[in-house]
Amino acid sequence: MQWGSASEFFAMGGYGVYVWTSYVVTALCLGWEVLALWRRRAAARAEHRAMLLGGADETAA
């Protein structure tokens, strides 16, 4: 292990800004993609349920 302390780890030998920006943005992108898909799935599901429930009205009309 090459890190003497936590602050040394976060400093990344003076390159902390570049290294951590890379990793944080990557994490945000992956996290956002998962969340967006979750919501898309929920929306599709809600629409399908509404369709099942609303089916009777549609035939009546």
Add this chain to the structure above:
Amino acid sequence: MSTGINWAKYSSPQALYPLAGRLIPWFSVAAVALMGVGLYMGFFVAPTDFQQGESYRIIFVHVPAAWMSMFLYVVMAVWAGIGLGLNARPSFMMAQAIAPTGAMFTFLALLTGAMWGKPTWGAWWVWDARLTSELILLFQYAGVMLLRTSIDDVRRADRSSAVFALVGVVNVPIIYFSVQWWNTLHQGASVSMSTGSKMAATMLTAMLLMTLAFWMYSIAIILSRVRCIMAERESLPAWEEKPVTIQKIAEAR
């Protein structure tokens, strides 16, 4: 001879939908586990680079993202080609499901590249062959997606974006070999199929683990996106709902 697996069985959305659903948790768990081990190796086991110091640690996210950006484009083009050849809807849906994730990895490759370029070259961006061709790849992904959204008729949208994706595949070898064909500021390949690796073993292991993690992540994401696409395009299959729910819905009627 029959292989014992009836592949035709899996080529319909009705079969693909539940199969994808069963596979997603496994790929998700593998992605998280591999990412954990890969990051640990990358930050705590791999040594400091003698030339670039700690800035090189961007490699563990930059190279896997760049590889995925090219690999996913090829996979998308293959599905698009199968879709065109066999006129198969699930193939077009797979191609459609891959594009956003491919675009995201292309963006990440460019961004992490800028983060690496600034401290090592003194510039966020240079117009060299590797960077420019990768930027074009981002525009290609955008083109594939925009073409789809700009055409209302789903079948025409499928075919048009598939043709666009197929034509654009010529850029992938250009990106890959750009560092050999042209004199680029971007460094050459550290890992090559012919000459092996020029990196320390622990660095290479960390990089390959992260690549594997991104593969697993991509498979999980793409399978869940293709399920969304199937649900939206063909209306969510009833078998998605538990029998109890269907009964409740029936009672509510």
